[in-house]
Amino acid sequence: MPAHQLAPDIPDAPADVLADEQAHLAESREALRAMRAHAQSLSADAAGDWVSQQILQGLLDQRVAALADHPDTPLFFGRLDRSGGDELPTTIYVGRRHVHDGTSRPLVIDWRAPVSRAFYQASPAEPMGVVRRRRFGYHGGALTAYEDEPLAEGGQIGPSRILTEEIERPRTGPMRDIVATIQPDQDEIVRSALAQTVCVQGAPGTGKTAVGLHRAAYLLFTHRERLARSGVMIVGPNRAFLSYISSVLPALGEVKVDQTTVAGLLGEHAAPEDPEVAAVKGDARMAKVLDRALWLHVVKPEEGVVFTKGAYRYRVADHEVREIVASLRGTTRYAPGRAALAQRLAHQVLVRMEQRGESPDDRVQDAVARSKPVRQLVDAVWPKLTPEQVLFRLLSEPEFLARAAKADLSPEEQERLLWAKPYRSWKSAKWSAADAALLDELADLMERTPSLGHLVVDEAQDLSEMQLRALGRRCRNGSATVLGDLAQGTTPWSATTWEAVLTHLGQEGEVTELTLGFRVPREVLDYAARLLPSIAPGLAAPRSLRPGAGSLSVRESGEDGEDREGGDVLAAVRDALGREGSIGVIAPDALVPEVAATLAGAGLAHAVLSPDSAEEHRLLVVPATLAKGLEYDHVIVVEPADIVEAEPRGLARLYVVLTRAVTTLTVVHRKPLPAQLTA
Incomplete structure (x- = not known):
């Protein structure tokens, strides 16, 4: 149905519909400005004390930030004309946030509100009380078109051109929200209950990352007060990825959500390490090894304790001390157990004081617990430790590792774990990324890790079992949204089933598979899918709604070598520069x-993507290991064979690389392509 026209079966349609809608947009923008001005006028001085004032001011600042208008997008993207029969308005505008006028009349309804669900789910077969759904096209922040879909009984709707154009619209810069294009199956995931952990197996271009971010926004809207206390966190694969998605939640009015990487959460440890060693450290069996290693430091008491007060000596016998230690061991975490041991010993001293006719109180018990005799015994039996001290000993002392490992690790695995060149002390040790998860496990054995209300984990298939355990501790009292694609697993320890991922996270949830793509052209996706039988034979081949005829080009350089290949890269880049969108x-x-260097030599301005930042440049050179989760309108892949040969799961890495294209994919190679791509 062409834009700017109403459905033919809607009578008395005014000729200036678009002008009326533009006027409503202008009114809504003015109302939003008034709402923001009102929020800015509020003062925290009404709070009684300074601390309360600071808390209130922080909340007001968040409110002001959430009410910021984004001039490059309109406040609403859809409209529902309802049949009525309830207290809700018959006409509802659906947008990124709620907007009301001075009389509290709603001008725009937040897309997360229950009534807005019909915008995504209503159909002629199930109209949900909606007579007509209107979609708006826009350029920048201005409405430029509209398109109506009749949903009354017997109505017929075809593919939405506005929806298709919005999905295919070239993009530059960070990822943007998809509230205008959420599909029914995506909407079901987004609106899942807070208590439900959801795992999304998503093929490239299915919008799994966007779904996860929008679910976070939905939960914050629906459970604002609860999640304000417990918190929501987004965990991504690297900082470049986080920079790419950083604008999505603020655009939806959610300005206070922590976004980090696994390294940012567990510690920025990056000492080089053999992948085989990292694989052993990442295995869930290490949890038992670490538990034993920690508790091996608690030794059997050989002596009692004597506390002297004035002329009196109060003795707790050695067998009593052993009974106290045995009762605490294994029933508490390490640090609370150590503190409890001191208090239990002090309590026994107080019992003896009372037997002498004294009347000691809690202050006396605390003084006894801090006394030198008690502290010396506790330090000898239940020493104060840090995670680094325990792990250092485990990786440095073969006999201690063998005692902790028992039968859980083979002799060969134990030998692999030991440092070839031990450090002098735990303070000088250089820890690896795999060590970070082990240190976190030990920290939790010592002190309980606080839990968040909700955790969103993207690219979860690449996390080791110990990393998953670490993330699971962050949502043990909450829920999670787990996102990824088993076919894109590129680490030696990549998951093979989502059930295993959920088990190590400590969560129970349903696995939902998204196979219908909206971003990657079909021709490109089918080409990349030739690799699936080799990397993930159990997964269904993804499908794309976009045919993308002519979107794929494979260029083989001649035998004259690197100059010819460089020339092909330059030709592909220049061709892409003549089109709209990112490269x-x-x-x-x-x-x-x-x-x-080739691009610089040709005078083509560009930037190189690094692990710690996402460069804002139209033309980016991207290392293959950083491409995961990103997308570009035009992708040029250089030498696929070298990508495959660079790492054990190189075919999976190539699958990731080939599926980053939104509009065109050009493959430039001199070496023979992998056999799977030529079959």
């Missing part, structure tokens, strides 16, 4: 400097 030149990590 990502994805190369094997080792070839990134060479590719960047």
Whole structure:
């Protein structure tokens, strides 16, 4: 149905519909400005004390930030004309946030409100009380078109051109929200209950990352007070990815959500390590090894304790001390157990004081617990430790590792774990990324890790079992949204089933599979899917709604060598520069400097993506290992064979790289392509 026209079966349609809608947008923007001005006028001085004033001011600042208008997008993207029969308005505008006028009349309804669900779910077969759904096209922040879908009984609707154009619209810069294009199956995931953990297996281009972010926004809207206390966190694979998604939640009015990486959460440890060693450290069996290693430090008491007060000596016999230690061991975490041991010993002293006719109170018990004799015994029996001290000993002392490992690790695995060149002390040790998860496990054995209300984990298939355990501790009293694609697993320890991922997270949840893509052209997706039988034979091949005829180009360089290949890369880049949208030149990590030099030599302005930042540039050179989760309108892949050969799961890495394209994919190669791509 062409834009700017109403459905033919809607009578008395005014000729200036778009002008009326533009006027409503202008009124809504003015109302939002008034709401923000009102929030800015409020003062925290009404709070009684300074602390309360600071808390209230922080809440007011968040409110003001959430009411900021984004001039490049309209306040609403859809409209519902309802049949009525309830207290709700018959006409509802659906947008990114709620907007009301000075009389509290709703001008825009938040897309997360229950009534807005019909915008995503209503159909002629199930109209949900909606007579007509209107979608708006826009450019920048201005409405430019509209399109109506009759949903009354017997109505017929076809593919939405506005919806298709919005999905296919070229993009530059960070990822944007998809509230205008959420599909029914995506909406079901987004609106899942807070208590429900959801695991999304999503093929490339199915919008799984966007679904996870929008679910976080939905839960914050629906359970504002509860999640304000417990918190929501987004965990991504690297900082470049976090920078790419950083604008989505603020655009939806959610300005206070922590976004981090696993390294940012567990510790920025990056000492180089053999992948085989990292794989052993990442295995869930290490949890038992660490537990034993920690509790091996608690030794059997050989002596009692004597506390002297004035002329009196109060003795707790050695067998009593052993009974206290035995009762505490295994029933509490390490640090609380150590504190409890001191208090139990002090309590026994107080019992003896009372037997002498004294009347000691809690202050006396605390003084006894802090006394030198009690402290010396506690330090000898239940020493004060840090996670680093325990792990250092485990990786440095073969006999101690063998005692802790028992039968859970083979002799060969134990030998692999031991440092070839031990450090002098735990303070000088250089920890690896795999060590970070082990240190976190030990920290939780010592002191309980606080739990969040909800955790969103993206690219979860690449996390080790110990990393998953660490994340699971962060949502043990809450729920999680787990996102990923088993076919895109690129680490030696990548998951093979989502059931295993959920088990190590300590969560029970349903696995939902998204196979229908909206971003990656079908021609590109089908080409990349040739790799699936080799990397994830159990997964269904993804499908794309976009045919993308002519979107794929494979260019083989001649035998005259690197200059010819560089020329093909330049030709592909220049061709992409003549089109609209972002450009990502994805190369094997080792070839990134060479590719960047080629572009610089040709005078083409560009930036190189690094692990810690997402460069804002239309033309980016992207190391293959950083491409996951990102997308570009035009992707140029350099030398696929080198990408495959660079790591054990190189075919999976190539699958990731090939599916970053939104509009066109150009493959440039001199070496023979992997056999799977030529079959």
